[in-house]
Amino acid sequence: MSDAVPTQARAPRLGEHLDQIRAGLHLDATGAAWLSELASFPLPVTPLVLPGPRRSAEILERLACPPEAVADAVATLPGPERDPERFFLLERCRARLLAGMGQPGLARGAWPQLPKSLGVPGGCFYLHLVLALFEDVRAEHRRLGVPDDVSWATLADLGRHVAIQRASTGRTGVDEPWWMTLHLRAILIEVGRLQYSTFRLGEGPESPLPWYDDAAAERLGEGLRPGDATLGIHIPAGEPLSPAACAQSLARAGELSAAIWPVATRRVATCCSWLLDDQLAGMLGPSSNIVAFQQRFVLVPGAVEGDHDVRTFVFRSMAPLDQLSATTSLQRAVLTHLRAGGHFLRRTGWVALDEEA
Ligand SMILES: CC(C)(COP(=O)(O)OP(=O)(O)OC[C@H]1O[C@@H](n2cnc3c(N)ncnc32)[C@H](O)[C@@H]1OP(=O)(O)O)[C@@H](O)C(=O)NCCC(=O)NCCS
Structure with missing residues (x-):
């Protein structure tokens, strides 16, 4: 240099x-x-x-x-x-x-x-x-x-x-800025279409909310309990979220994470996102990648308010609703829903890693 x-x-x-x-x-x-x-x-x-x-x-x-x-x-x-x-x-x-x-x-x-x-x-x-x-x-x-x-x-x-x-x-x-510190601490990697972070359930800001209460997590068993090692799935903006690209990414990430972040057991990967709001399934057509993505996950009960996330990721704008215009079917559906007084949700889901390998 x-x-x-x-x-x-x-x-x-x-x-x-x-x-x-x-x-x-x-x-x-x-x-x-x-x-x-x-x-x-x-x-x-x-x-x-x-x-x-x-x-x-x-x-x-x-x-x-x-x-x-x-x-x-x-x-x-x-x-x-x-x-x-x-x-x-x-x-x-x-x-x-x-x-x-x-x-x-x-x-x-x-x-x-x-x-x-x-x-x-x-x-x-x-x-x-x-x-x-x-x-x-x-x-x-x-x-x-x-x-x-x-x-x-x-x-x-x-x-x-x-x-x-x-x-x-x-x-x-x-x-x-906080987001890039995950990459800089080598606790997040991008594998094909998706990104993955390593963390333990219930610990730190990387852990998803909502999550199961301790009794429910205990019933579900190893991999879903507080302190269990897991992967967080993140969806960067960009190319369409094709099911094939997601499957490829999940399979490679399962192998890679076991090698680079070894732990005794890591059963599931979690995702916490507006993309898992099940209301979207009724708003988007059958060929929607978002709907196909949702179908991979078991949804955790409960939700966090998600209007801000939807405004951020679908419009990149917090302008008043009457100033937003829609060019895609999702934008049209979101505007109709919000203008009618509806709200969106941030949901958590999980997927078994061995099913994706
Ligand atoms: C994830 C993402 C790539 C999915 O896009 P996709 O693969 O096109 O999804 P779908 O096939 O379900 O899209 C259905 C329709 O909604 C549109 N759409 C999907 N995501 C959109 C978005 N974020 N903003 C505006 N329109 C969107 C599509 O263009 C398509 O419109 P059309 O029917 O008019 O052609 C896209 O939403 C995105 O880039 N999101 C930003 C990142 C993000 O939200 N990450 C999660 C953070 S928690």
């Missing part, structure tokens, strides 16, 4: 004073608490060495980031002397993620967007964080035995989320 920016053997800098850093990052009181917590993590033995501009552009392009976003991120790469506050934050977020490598359980709220007043450099922060951990997570993938195509496909989710953020705000950024 000939154009890397070396940052080794730094003496403490004046700019590392937390108050100064907080002010430089325009952080409010909540942000200041976040900064203090991050600052309590010791820096890792391997210092942060950001790829240089040329290598950064190569990586971001391969991770499917739109060209405007690549240009923004490369133009605002922070350096320890040039941008001590952003560099400090980057070092500390990397330290936090390296300490959590392989571990679920990091709170969603611990990865806030930086204030808009920081402009393009602040918007690019989470792209820079992916660059900061790129070599670490690639090394972890190699150590775990994640195949190279899966490793690249996994990290290329960045491009999807940068494109979503650009489409909804017109600015470079990552729409849901």
Whole structure:
């Protein structure tokens, strides 16, 4: 990496004073608490060495980031002397993620967007964080035995989320920063059409809600009880959700997860999504991929309100209903339902892994 920016053997800098850093990052009181917590993590033995501009552009392009976003991120790469506050934050977020490598359980709220007043450099922060951990997570993938195509496909989710953020705000950024920390901790992989995360039921923000109460889970047996190892299934936006692509993905993921995240028993994979709202079956035609996807799952009783998810994933807009227009059959059905005062649900389902192998 000939154009890397070396940052080794730094003496403490004046700019590392937390108050100064907080002010430089325009952080409010909540942000200041976040900064203090991050600052309590010791820096890792391997210092942060950001790829240089040329290598950064190569990586971001391969991770499917739109060209405007690549240009923004490369133009605002922070350096320890040039941008001590952003560099400090980057070092500390990397330290936090390296300490959590392989571990679920990091709170969603611990990865806030930086204030808009920081402009393009602040918007690019989470792209820079992916660059900061790129070599670490690639090394972890190699150590775990994640195949190279899966490793690249996994990290290329960045491009999807940068494109979503650009489409909804017109600015470079990552729409849901916490989400990318799963990839950066090597606890989520993308296998063909679907993504999979590793976690234990009932533990941490990765665990699905609703889930069975303890007595019902106990009756259902091993694999579905609190603390049992499972996989979370996630559906990235993109190509149609064809049943064949899902079957292929589930079969490969069953084998891969056993090899890279070995546990004594992992019986099921779970999914928690608006896509499992069984009202959709009455709204979409018999050839619907969403309906076919639903049919794979045993639904867990109960639901969480899902209007926000449906608005996010079907319209990418929270505008008043009379300002939304529909071009697909799902959009038409969703608008009709919401305008009639109906609501959508987020449901949890599970599928037995041995049936998918
Ligand atoms: C999952 C997904 C790929 C399914 O799309 P699909 O394979 O086309 O699904 P279906 O075959 O059931 O689609 C039936 C109809 O609904 C439309 N449709 C499906 N998902 C749609 C979406 N998210 N937004 C708008 N229209 C959608 C289809 O275009 C099709 O319309 P048509 O009948 O006018 O041709 C799609 O919903 C998507 O990209 N979602 C975003 C990611 C997501 O929601 N993940 C889960 C997060 S919890």
